[in-house]
Amino acid sequence: MTTALVGPTGAAPGWDVAWSDALADLELSVADAEALLRAGHATGPVGPGWVPPSHLGQLPAPLVERAQALLDRQVRVARGLAAAAAQSRRELRAVEQLRATPEATPVYLDTAG
Numbered sequence: 001m002t003t004a005l006v007g008p009t010g011a012a013p014g015w016d017v018a019w020s021d022a023l024a025d026l027e028l029s030v031a032d033a034e035a036l037l038r039a040g041h042a043t044g045p046v047g048p049g050w051v052p053p054s055h056l057g058q059l060p061a062p063l064v065e066r067a068q069a070l071l072d073r074q075v076r077v078a079r080g081l082a083a084a085a086a087q088s089r090r091e092l093r094a095v096e097q098l099r100a101t102p103e104a105t106p107v108y109l110d111t112a113g
Contacts, residue, residue, distance in 0.1 A: 016060050022053045023066055030073050037080045 059067055 015057065016062070018053070018056055019060050019063050022056060023063060023070060027070055027073075030070065030077055033077045033081065034073070037077065037084060040084075
């Protein structure tokens with residue numbers, strides 16, 4: 001039987017460390033997404049993503065500010081990804097319109113040149 005980690009009053013050993021590690025993993029995932037946005041495109045497969053650890057209990061008070069900053073980054077990345085996806089759709093529509101245009105027929109033939 002697994003027991004959930006508890007807060008500071010009855011904290012299990014490593015409780016703060018487990019939360020800190022979980023936030024560090026999430027920060028790496030956000031940093032990867034930010035890097036993709038800066039590059040302007042995905043150059044390879046995106047990883048499996050962050051999986052929240054189970055049974056961590058309540059977030060330790062010293063980590064609240066870090067977690068809030070991370071949430072703010074995630075929101076910025078999500079907005080950036082939405083904007084990048086919208087731009088990609090616009091570009092794709094433009095390319096598809098170019099493909100749908102029939103080839104122009106030449107008006108004259110230059111036989112001298």
